[in-house]
Amino acid sequence: MNKRKVIEKVMLGVISSLAIVSAIPIFAIVINIYSEGARHLTLDFLIDLPPPPVGGRDGGIGPALIGSLILTSLAVAIGGSIGFFTGLYLSEFSHTRLAQYTQMSLQIMVEFPTIIIGLFAYMILVAPLKRFNALAGAFALSIVIIPYIALNVREAYRSIPYTLKEAAFSLGVSAPTAYLRILLGTAKRGVLTALLIGMAKAAGETAPLLLTILGTTFTYFGGLDQPINAIPLLIYNFALSPYERWHQVAWGAAAALLTIILTIFIISRLMVREVKI
Amino acid sequence: MSSEKIFSIFLIAFASISLLIVTGIVISLIVNSYPIFLMDSLSFIFKSVWNPVKEDYGILPALLGTLITSAIAISISTPLAISLAVFSTEILPMRFREFINNISDLMASLPSVIYGLWGLYVLAPILYQYVMIPLHQYLGFIPLFSTKPIPTNLFTAGVLLAIMIVPFASSVIREAYSAVPYYLKEAAYSLGMTKWEVIKTMLGYIKSAIFAGIFLALGRAMGETMAVAMVVGNTFTLPKSLFDMGYTISSLIANQFPNAEAYNHMIPALYGGAFILFIVGLTMNLAGLYWIKKVMSKG
Secondary structure, eight states, X not given: OOHHHXXXXXXXXXXXXXXXXXXXXXXXXXXXXXXXXXXXXXXXXXXXXXXXXXSSOOOOOHHHHHXXXXXXXXXXXXXXXXXHHHHHHHHHSTTSHHHXXXXXXXXXXXXXXHHHHHXXXXXXXXXXXXXXXXXXXXXXXXXXXXXXXXXXXHHHHHTSOHHHHHHHHHTTOOHHHIIIIIHHHHHHHHHHHHHHHHHHHXXXXXXXXXXXXXXXXXXXXXXXXXXXXXHHHXXXXXXXXXXXXXXXHHHHHHHHHHHHHHHHHHHHHHHHHHHHO | OOHHHHHHHHHHHHHHHHHXXXXXXXXXXXXXXXXXXXXXXXXHHHOEEEETTTTEEEEHHHHHHHHHHHHHHHHHHHHHHHHHHHIIIIISOHHHHHHHHHHHHHHHHSOHHHHHHHIIIIIHHHHIIIIXXXXXXXXXXXXXXXXXXXXXXHHHHHHHHHHHXXXXXXXXXXXXXXXXXXXXXXXXXXXXXXXXXXXHHHHHHTHHHHHHHHHHHHHHHHHOOHHHHXXXXXXXXXXXXXTSOBOOHHHHHHHHGGGGGGSSSHHHHHHHHHHHHHHHHHHXXXXXXXXXXXXXXXX
């Protein structure tokens, strides 16, 4: 073998092993989370109140799970509709100046440290009400997911063939009917994927919640103007607590969260794959 | 008014919201942080003190923490991200490529609090045992490794960040790599180049995309909050080595904000930190977008 061949073999080996090293953590994370947390995942765990640090019952993550469901649904409803119409505008009126500015804003938003969005929500909805509240959390999560949804919806509408758009409009229907009834059928999977991506983001996002909902309440839902808990926030608070029992709850909650994220991820992948065929 | 007109006004209203939000956030950062800059001017950035009782704040250690952890992250993740991109587009057999790309996308969509939990209880002890202690023992005379390590510190945060941003940087590079015109690759092979030489040529061709990936990933690393807050040690001292416990700006906000209301100037100080973080992060992202534009104009 000449020198070039040897160098090739060595370099390909180096690249492959570095690539494999960079993929190891994901497997380690999934395995560790489930080996520590899966055994906690019982029905009781999902609905019970968190346990006291010592003594008493084993407890669960009920309030946090309900809080996460409420916050995520609200965020997808608010952020989803804003993101959807923004994406539609960007796709169909891409030549306008507003579209350029909006596009730029979305690119900045997507890269924003989410804790800064939390600070913004704090100023708008927490400071005036003088109380940490669920609405502020949902507001912050909505802002976090708008750019993801808008950019993906834009792609979904953009990928509709031009001939199809012409055909829709040649039916003589109004623009809203064409976009929202006829063409939405074609863009459906893309739009759903966008919403799923937003949902996964909202379900796992933590930083803005720290400044908006605070979280450590031991009650179930008490109204949108009251503090609320969420699974990611519970993981953070309990993992950093000094109590071993709370660490265990954190692992169980992480297993629940990971299951939610994995489910959403797999569904969105299956939908994308079907589109390709 | 026709329904067309109403509909387009409706869409314009929605499209303006993002613009309003970004403007609102920038204004909120300026309005809420100006008291601290008024009080301390620029010494707020260059002072190392966090004394709520005396209402004296200077963000320097956290700013350094942000820079150090993201520097560690970027130097570890760059070779990994490039390798992962090349591996999945050039080396791996076709039928495994979608799998590895899915794995990488999944990594990018895991919540950071899950990385944080794993980093705190799995990664930190491993790094402590097998990396930090040996480095401190044998290379402790180098200032970088001079502090006697404990598991949660700037170094752990940097490594965890590296793991988190690899898939992100790699997907930027991957996209550019697979967008290189096929005839270029054919031409390279037809010159009798080995695969490695072809890869080298291709990487040279997409240099801008690699820079873009690095800068965008750097922006992410700087803004990342939860995972870092869980492993960085949360101690407000000027870092002297990589093994010092520290703070980053975002973890400082996460950690201090819940009790900030008890003091007069802590909230402005934290907004001030956020404002600096915003400026630094925006610079990184604009640099990244600049390089992406360069890639686009090439293709």
